[in-house]
Amino acid sequence: MHLSLNIDEIIQNIFGHVDKKGTLFRLAVVCRAWSEPANDALWARLEGLRPLICCLPQHVIAESEIMYGALTIVQAPSEGEWERFDENARRVKHLLVDDSRLFSVDHAAMEVLRKHHADPILPNLTYLEWHGGRIAQHIHLFVRPSLLSFVFTAHGVESARAVLEQVETHAPQLHELRVISRGHTMQVLRPDILRTTMSLQSLTDFDDATMRLSADDLVCLSQLKHLRSAWITLDQTNAAAASRSDWGGFPGAAAMTITTNWDLDGPCSVSNLIPRISSSRLTSLTLSISPPQSIARLQADMSALGGFQRLEMFSLLGKVCNERWDGMTLDGVLLSHMSRITTMKSFTIRNIPMVLPRNIIHDLSVAWTRLESFTAIQLNTLRPIVRLEDLHLFSQHCLRLRTLSVYVRVERGWTYELANPLVPSSLRSLDLAYSPVSLPANTPTAAYLAAVFPFAEISHVAIDVGDASFVFPEPFPGAEAPSVFARVIEPKRELFRATTNAKSG
Numbered sequence: 001m002h003l004s005l006n007i008d009e010i011i012q013n014i015f016g017h018v019d020k021k022g023t024l025f026r027l028a029v030v031c032r033a034w035s036e037p038a039n040d041a042l043w044a045r046l047e048g049l050r051p052l053i054c055c056l057p058q059h060v061i062a063e064s065e066i067m068y069g070a071l072t073i074v075q076a077p078s079e080g081e082w083e084r085f086d087e088n089a090r091r092v093k094h095l096l097v098d099d100s101r102l103f104s105v106d107h108a109a110m111e112v113l114r115k116h117h118a119d120p121i122l123p124n125l126t127y128l129e130w131h132g133g134r135i136a137q138h139i140h141l142f143v144r145p146s147l148l149s150f151v152f153t154a155h156g157v158e159s160a161r162a163v164l165e166q167v168e169t170h171a172p173q174l175h176e177l178r179v180i181s182r183g184h185t186m187q188v189l190r191p192d193i194l195r196t197t198m199s200l201q202s203l204t205d206f207d208d209a210t211m212r213l214s215a216d217d218l219v220c221l222s223q224l225k226h227l228r229s230a231w232i233t234l235d236q237t238n239a240a241a242a243s244r245s246d247w248g249g250f251p252g253a254a255a256m257t258i259t260t261n262w263d264l265d266g267p268c269s270v271s272n273l274i275p276r277i278s279s280s281r282l283t284s285l286t287l288s289i290s291p292p293q294s295i296a297r298l299q300a301d302m303s304a305l306g307g308f309q310r311l312e313m314f315s316l317l318g319k320v321c322n323e324r325w326d327g328m329t330l331d332g333v334l335l336s337h338m339s340r341i342t343t344m345k346s347f348t349i350r351n352i353p354m355v356l357p358r359n360i361i362h363d364l365s366v367a368w369t370r371l372e373s374f375t376a377i378q379l380n381t382l383r384p385i386v387r388l389e390d391l392h393l394f395s396q397h398c399l400r401l402r403t404l405s406v407y408v409r410v411e412r413g414w415t416y417e418l419a420n421p422l423v424p425s426s427l428r429s430l431d432l433a434y435s436p437v438s439l440p441a442n443t444p445t446a447a448y449l450a451a452v453f454p455f456a457e458i459s460h461v462a463i464d465v466g467d468a469s470f471v472f473p474e475p476f477p478g479a480e481a482p483s484v485f486a487r488v489i490e491p492k493r494e495l496f497r498a499t500t501n502a503k504s505g
Contacts, residue, residue, distance in 0.1 A: 012040070016041055054071070057077065150177050228281075255283065259289075274302070282311060283310050290318075309341060309343070347364075350377050
């Protein structure tokens, strides 16, 4: 055996990537040097407590008579009989409890653990996901200071409140807290969940967009230095928080999603918040906006986007099914400041009535040399964001581009001119969505695509609108798309083959 395989750190790293329990079990019996690290990896993640209960002597356990598929403890083990249980319990880092799985234990087993096992049961547990309703009253046994991530389903208001109080008292270093519930239970618990969440000074993830934050809560969240990911919803009660003197600016955030409710504008708009977000670490930003009262204000304030010099992923999403977008058109010049960003890898605009002129596309494509994905799709208007004849700018400057998704319109009489010889793009996926192409424009469209994107697979992908009440204009702009692509793709391939053969000859 190579000497490097005797180094614990190397072995632990290798075994940590093995996801099959049977393989880890066999590795554990290869030699003494591998026994400990293999067993550590084998027991690191448990789907239920049954495997641990099976470590107890057979005469103290049995199949439960009151809970199908569950195991129970029929008598309390002696002090020495806990030894093998404790040896493997200290290895557990991730525990999933779900009544519907075959690795469950019943209430009687949990009562024995509570009364006769020295606390804590799992001393090194860092991730707990609990969906079991039948033994939900025992969650508190596993809420420990070592816990970093906790996800649980609330099966009752009072029991959930008791768990939240346990979190505040015994797991103050928690990085992530997520409570799953529906309907009335969630409405009643929301203040308690928010109070507990705000008490966690080491919180790193806050991604509950349904949690309505007050201005004070939003300010408190913005001050958390360890927060890495945040999804917040702005409304009339909290959006002005960014103007307060104690605003923290989310100094540690690397990813943010900001969404607005209807009729949010003026000093409460999302554009008022953008300049007040720290740009030191932010690499991913998603803005989901409602139609503004003033386009001029939005266009002026969006200039702050250029300040996010480390941004790699950006999405600008418009609320669909809103008549207030009708008649509005945003000038693509408002994105000109983003040409100062050189780290962009993924860019998306959806359902925003915006037109990107050629000079802006040129500036962005020249700056975004690392770009891998570009999406510009508008569903509720017949006016596209980009033009077909401008797509070659991406092929010439964004050499890492792999996915291009756009909605374009190609009318009768459309022609194109490429001033300079093009280097064929290595783009592999071109999604033209519901783009309508006029029948007389088939041939020039095919020739353009063959010249610019010879290796790309053209697809027509149905887009999830995300709102059942949305009604497409009549006639539906992409109704003929499948047949259009069938007419365009084959001429494109023939032109590409002809060009390749001519060059090789």
